[in-house]
Amino acid sequence: MLEIRFHGRGGQGTVLAAKMLADAVLRSGWGECMAIPEFGVERRGAPVLAYARISKETIRVRARVYAPDAVVVLDPVLAASPAVLAGLKPGGIVIVNSEKTPSAGRRWRWLAIPAKAIARSHGLGPRTAPMVNTAMCGALVAALEVACLPSLEAAVRDAVPAKPEENVAAAREAYSLARRRLHAAA
Amino acid sequence: MRKALMGNNAAAAAVKLARVEVVSAYPITPQTQVVEALADMKASGEFPGRFVRVESEHSAMACLVGAAQAGARTFTATSSQGLAYMHEMLHWASGARLPIVMADVNRALGAPWILWTDQTDSLSQRDTGWLQFYCSTNQEILDSLLIAYRAAEALLLPVMVNYDGFTLSHTYEPVDVPAQEAVDRFLPPLNYQYALDLANPRAFSALPKPKEYMRLRRRMAADMDRATVTVAAIEDEFARAFGRRYAAVEPYRTDDAETLLVVSGAPASTALEAVDRLRAEGLRAGSLRIRQFRPFPAAVLRAYAGRERRFVVVDRNFSMGHHGIFCEELKSALYGVKGRPKVFGTVAGLGGGDITVELLEEIWRDADAGRLDEREPLWMEDAR
Structure with missing residues (x-):
């Protein structure tokens, strides 16, 4: 079983990122999935968490994720928070929405995805606060290798409230970029 | 689909x-x-x-x-x-x-x-x-x-x-x-x-x-x-x-189990994982999921009562001045059963607190070791 934790802010589509991952996994036939929101009192801009579990077998655990295999950070400001690395398994991966390639640590793998620029180039959300969730989901699917591209595209198209093709394009671009970067690192 | x-x-x-x-x-x-x-x-x-x-x-x-x-x-x-x-x-x-x-x-x-x-x-x-x-x-x-x-x-x-x-x-x-x-x-x-x-x-x-x-x-x-x-x-x-089967009470690995977690709702799903982890250590764990609360499936539950058994109920609910509600119902169902098992009550996850695999394992171990008191509910939480 793979466990994923998402760090974002209210209004960034953090929960939807977890849902798109789950849906892509299900559509691709890779296995079972669960996307779990951590609901606080929903306020735009407040830090929010979401979780996902994916597994080849039936998922029975219905609790928060405490020891993730992967962490996805939608808001680069949150990347500095110690909460981001809390419980992350050794060898786990941190996928950050960032222009800067993070300094490589030994304990975890890092992957920077310029999701803000990708989202902006596809006209997603306001220019000052682009919607990065579909790009980040694309990178995550590539990093975990748990769904094929057509399944990811279908999951994105089904989940987003507007601009389906632009969102699909953003997810595809981040997916390809993540694959290239991870292969180069390997 | x-x-x-x-x-x-x-x-x-x-x-x-x-x-x-x-x-x-x-x-x-x-x-x-x-x-x-x-x-x-x-x-x-x-x-x-x-x-x-x-x-x-x-x-x-x-x-x-x-x-x-x-x-x-x-x-x-x-x-x-x-x-x-x-x-x-x-x-x-x-x-x-x-x-x-x-x-x-x-x-x-x-x-x-x-x-x-x-x-x-x-x-x-x-x-x-x-x-x-x-x-x-x-x-x-x-x-x-x-x-x-x-x-x-x-x-x-x-x-x-x-x-x-x-x-x-x-x-x-x-x-x-x-x-x-x-x-x-x-x-x-x-x-x-x-x-x-x-x-x-x-x-x-x-x-x-x-x-x-x-x-x-x-x-x-x-x-x-x-x-x-x-x-x-x-x-x-x-x-x-x-092709999907449901029952008033759903047993899991109960056959030779000595201590049974009794759980309802979503935590009953998590309990299956806890039972498997305890079993992997060679412990005689099992669980009962109570799906039907009214009418209370008393006769079905009595079938799982044995002298050497312990039941530990995990209640995500509470009746102030008394106990967890599933626990009380279970005790009432077992009243009069000869050599009835011990029934321990725990209260966990009120107001959305997480009921984790680790918490359920801890509850099971406490009950299995006889560290709980049948007369008093024990309030439990995952420290995280």
């Missing part, structure tokens, strides 16, 4: 599949998406039934009492204080023998203000004469609502299908949404024999004499008593039609 659905989506899908004729509901977190989905489906024409907007949960149930008396298949959904506000109408529905089905998305009660799950809302409705089921998966929400209509219409008693707020209501997971034709075969249209009929006017729920009231209640109690058998037969039929 399997789709990634939230528990609330699964509930709305079931209402449409059941060809419900009248929905009346008032939104409340975490149930809101059920009402929103039904209103959307109504607006798009996908849901052909009536959607009656009301100013409160009390009016929602009053509306359904009228609609059901007119012979319609009815549905509402609520949570927490909304259910509490509906309370007196729940008695009117059951006493009038109306086959109303409702989903309650379990949410703790205020004060203080609280959004997250526990079961004290629905368990506070214990004595209203409604059947009660507690779901552990989103699939089970959809399936239980279909089973609920069959049960309600066979017994002429209302049914409440409960599921954990957020933990199920807002969590996405694969749900097999059956084809309409398959549901139609399983659930034929309601033909309510006491429906209002202009050609044959009658009065309903009018003032009886004490003796008549007592006899009506006695008959209702007998119908509630036979509900366990009726529901089991419907669940068998459901399993044949859809």
Whole structure:
């Protein structure tokens, strides 16, 4: 079983990122999935968490994720928070929405995805606060290798409230970029 | 077809599949998406039934009492204080023998203000004469609502299908949404024999004499008593039609188990994982999931009672001044059983606190080692 934790802010589509991952996994036939929101009192801009579990077998655990295999950070400001690395398994991966390639640590793998620029180039959300969730989901699917591209595209198209093709394009671009970067690192 | 659905989506899908004729509901977190989905489906024409907007949960149930008396298949959904506000109408529905089905998305009660799950809302409705089921998966929400209509219409008693707020209501997971034709075969249209009929006017729920009231209640109690058998037969039929089996009590690795976790709702799913981890250490762990709370499946539970056994109940609910409610019900069911097992009560996860695999393992170990006191509930939480 793979466990994923998402760090974002209210209004960034953090929960939807977890849902798109789950849906892509299900559509691709890779296995079972669960996307779990951590609901606080929903306020735009407040830090929010979401979780996902994916597994080849039936998922029975219905609790928060405490020891993730992967962490996805939608808001680069949150990347500095110690909460981001809390419980992350050794060898786990941190996928950050960032222009800067993070300094490589030994304990975890890092992957920077310029999701803000990708989202902006596809006209997603306001220019000052682009919607990065579909790009980040694309990178995550590539990093975990748990769904094929057509399944990811279908999951994105089904989940987003507007601009389906632009969102699909953003997810595809981040997916390809993540694959290239991870292969180069390997 | 399997789709990634939230528990609330699964509930709305079931209402449409059941060809419900009248929905009346008032939104409340975490149930809101059920009402929103039904209103959307109504607006798009996908849901052909009536959607009656009301100013409160009390009016929602009053509306359904009228609609059901007119012979319609009815549905509402609520949570927490909304259910509490509906309370007196729940008695009117059951006493009038109306086959109303409702989903309650379990949410703790205020004060203080609280959004997250526990079961004290629905368990506070214990004595209203409604059947009660507690779901552990989103699939089970959809399936239980279909089973609920069959049960309600066979017994002429209302049914409440409960599921954990957020933990199920807002969590996405694969749900097999059956084809309409398959549901139609399983659930034929309601033909309510006491429906209002202009050609044959009658009065309903009018003032009886004490003796008549007592006899009506006695008959209702007998119908509630036979509900366990009726529901089991419907669940068998459901399993044949859809390949998914449910039961009032679902045992897991109980055969040679010495200590059994007794859990309901979503944590009962997590408990399966806890049992497997304890078993991997060579410990004799097992679990019982109580799916049906009313009527309480006392006879089924007695079959698991052995002298050398310990039961440890994990209650995500509490009756102030007493104990966890499932624990008390279980103790009452085992009273008089020769050499009855020890029953320990724990209270966990009130107001949405996480009931983790680790917490359930700890509870099991404490009970197995005899570190708990049968007379006192132990309040447990995951330190994280």
